[in-house]
Amino acid sequence: MFTEYLRVNGHRKTSERYAILDTIYSIKGHFDIETLHDMMINEEKFRVSRATVYNTIELLLDAKLVIKHQFGNSSQYERSYNMGTHHHLICTECGKVSELQNNDLQQAISHSPMKRFQMSHYSLYIYGICSKCAAQRKRKKQ
Amino acid sequence: MFTEYLRVNGHRKTSERYAILDTIYSIKGHFDIETLHDMMINEEKFRVSRATVYNTIELLLDAKLVIKHQFGNSSQYERSYNMGTHHHLICTECGKVSELQNNDLQQAISHSPMKRFQMSHYSLYIYGICSKCAAQRKRKKQ
């Protein structure tokens, strides 16, 4: 799919781009650029510059192979192919992000009537307290 | 309300804090720290430091008088009192943000069943092309 995207858009097939794509698709959840870059250097033993990672992520976003999120301070990303739509639960206490599957909600949102706007995609972020932090709070109170 | 919040939490009532709150509530839509700070200096003629604006926003977030959003590069904020829940339409072409009112959708989201998570609030960001940019694209094609 990426190869096709590169071909159609007249971009070159470089080893860096494929290495970045592979690393991203080895990650299950969310990641930021820093983490991805570190993983490539340390685990994959593939030296790339930060700039190339930023460039490539931009292509992957455009190719719809990666989705960008903006919780916390730095941008977070996740692979989008083979991932199924889902919503995000973000703990305001510890910052942990988990996924929520709810097909009814998905339907409701994507079929929501909109004047003068063509929806392409959406993000639903639900903030609150995760069970772990709730338990921790309870313990503190006692 | 803010006075009460400050009292309960043992914070001091400073002129800076009230000036920032007033300025924020004079803004109808979204704003970032830079814009808010500039407004205070230029329009309100009230000199505050950037650091104080950041500090105060933190209090206002905690007091639920302001909501934080993260579209684009810098954090965006908006007042939350007297604002009615709404969703956000973000144009991926020009970056313009507009509001969408949809009570059914609100109900669906806030009553959505969630395991091991206590929702406090949520943000729904809908990305797509606004009518202006859609028209512009059409014109270009011709």
Place this chain on the structure above:
DNA sequence: GTCAGTGCAAACTTTTTGCAACTAC
């Protein structure tokens, strides 16, 4: 051979932090 892509470092932007001076209580 050509030009898109890469690496590196410097620049830039946004946010946080340390500390002296100030002031609400």
Place this chain on the structure above:
DNA sequence: GTAGTTGCAAAAAGTTTGCACTGAC
């Protein structure tokens, strides 16, 4: 008087940019 706040400037964190070198086509 004291401790919470402020202002300033420096530092940190995240991202973008300029430019010489490299390698895909």
